[in-house]
Each structure stands twice: as C-alpha cells, then as structure tokens.
Amino acid sequence: MSAINNKKNAERFAAIAELWNSRAKGLILEMNLKIEQANQEGVQIRMPFNPDFCLDEEGTMLHGGVLTALLDSAFGLANFIAIDSIESMATLDLRVDYLRPAKSRADVLVFADCYRQTRHIAFGSGKIWFDTGDKEEVARGTAAFAITRGTSGSFLDKLNTTGPDK
C-alpha cells in the first residue's frame, strides 16, 4: 500500500474512532471505553474497573455478561473500521467462552477484528484479558453480523448528522 493510502486510511480510522467516542451513548458510555488501537489489524479497547459490573458487593469479580457486552461493542467498532460505507449492522449471533473467572480490579482490555466480510455478512472474533501483565485470556468470542452497504450516507455519516443532539 502506498504511503498516501496509508495516510488516508490512518485519517479515516482516527475519524471513525473519534466519532464513535464522541457519539457514545447508553452502555458504551457507562463502560467508559477508551480506544487504544483502531486499524486494519483490528481494534483494542480499554474498560476501567467498575464496581457496578460486579457479582459481589466487595467488587472482586466481574459478571460474565459485561465481558459479552464488551466483545459485542468491540465487534461493532471493528466492523466500522474494516468495512467501507457500512449503512447498517445487526448482530446475528454471538458466541462467548468464559475461559477464567473475571477476578481482578485491573482495567479490562478487549481486542476484536473483522476477519472476513462478504457483501451481506461480517465475521468477527475477539478476546479479553486484564491489564495485569500476564495477558491470560479471560474470554473469547465470535460473532456474525448482517451488514448493509450504502451507496450514500454511511452509518457514521448518519451518526454525524442525525444524532439526537444535532
């Protein structure tokens, strides 16, 4: 790929990440997600520890559902990055394996990538670990998405122009 293309891509990825962050709402906002990487290789997102997401009052263990939600969110961003002019996207199915108890107060990291896209379908894969140094995987997931490709006005353009406070 040429240097010009690389630069163009990097700018596009940065714009998508910026938009995703600025228009975050609902659960994405509650999870307080920070995008650490967003490019052809995939996306990496950080979620700080949150006692509201725990199974116990002492806050020693995250509920598995939070990891599933985190994977689903990361797949969404990975699709926006990987697929040009995506108009709409719906999760068809999601499979998650809980590999270890989510027992840590460290930040949670998720990596996700869109490893195959066809005209109508995107396939995603991802993994989750705590930012503790050992990088032991806590969960792994895969998902399939039904996508619609637009000729004009991608989903992100819509986000930009028809969002609630525009």
Added chain:
Amino acid sequence: MNISDIQARCDRVPFFRFLDFTITQADETHLLAQMPFAQRHIGNPILETYHGGIIASFMEAIASICVLDDLNAAPAKPINLNVDYLRPGFAGTLTTRATITKKGRRMASVETEAWLEDEAKPVAKALFHFLLV
C-alpha cells in the same frame, strides 16, 4: 423457592441492580423476569435499541439464578453462551424466560428467550452452559 427470596438474592448483586430486573414467576425448571428499559441499556445510538450485551446479560442472569438449588449457594459458573439475535430490541420492557434443558451433578444447560410485547416474536434466544461444582 419463593419469588421474594429470589429477588432478595438478586438485589445483592451489583450488576443485577444495574440491569434492574424483577423476578415474576418461578418453578423447578423455569424462571421469568422483567426488565424496564433504561438509557444505560442503549446500544445503537441512532435507533436507541437495547445493547446486545445487555440482552445477553439479562438472559445470563436469569439462567444463572434458574439453576441454583440453594439461594445461599455460590453462583453457578458460566462456561459459555450462544445468543441468536432475532429482532431489534426497541425501547420497552423486556421479558426473559429461562428453562433448564438438562441439569446433571456437574453441568447444566439452560435455554432462554427474551421478548418485548409479544412472546411469539422473541428479540433473542440463547443457550447457556453452567458449571455447578
């Protein structure tokens, strides 16, 4: 197990309070619960639909309670899950029914369904495996 005891058990879990569901029916192999829509449950910022992860979390929560013999026991350990998203989860009260498909000494398999107004039009269905030891 009576419903108020189950609800009291759920209310001790911070994440279950975040989901904010109410147990409405319970028997040996089924559990039914309802969850009102909240801003913090939104996934798609344009359509303002439920986040897929919230629907899956709600179903996992109900499934995990459903397999408990004893409300004072440690929570069942989730092994994995498979969710089918069938319809958009528009804003509204979501109902989930969990049904135990098979429960052995070590393992349990639980099916769940979630719907908005019409039970015949589920928003999602899922299958969960739990380790009971």
